[in-house]
Amino acid sequence: MGATFWIKRYLQAAVPLFLILAAVEWFKGSTAREDYVSAAVWALFAAAIFTYAAWRRYRNNQACALCDNLDAARGAGAKPKKR
Numbered sequence: 064m065g066a067t068f069w070i071k072r073y074l075q076a077a078v079p080l081f082l083i084l085a086a087v088e089w090f091k092g093s094t095a096r097e098d099y100v101s102a103a104v105w106a107l108f109a110a111a112i113f114t115y116a117a118w119r120r121y122r123n124n125q126a127c128a129l130c131d132n133l134d135a136a137r138g139a140g141a142k143p144k145k146r
Contacts, residue, residue, distance in 0.1 A: 069118055077110035 084102035088094070 073114040081106035
C-alpha cells in the first residue's frame with residue numbers, strides 16, 4: 064500500500080467528516096467563517112488520527128477483527144447459518 068492509498072483513505076475520512084461538522088454548524092445557525100474553519104480543522108485532525116492508526120496497524124501487521132469477520136463471511140457465501 065503506497066502513499067496514494069493512504070492519501071485517498073485520509074481524504075475519504077476528512078471530506079465526509081468536514082461535511083458533517085459544517086452541516087451541524089449550519090443547523091445551529093452559526094454561519095460565520097470561523098465556524099467552518101473550525102469544522103475543517105477538526106476534520107483534518109480527526110482524519111489524521113484515523114489514518115495514522117490504520118497505517119500503524121497495517122505497518123505492525125496487527126490483526127483486525129472486523130476485517131477477519133468480513134473475509135470469513137465472504138468465504139462462506141455471505142449467508143448466515145440458520146440455528
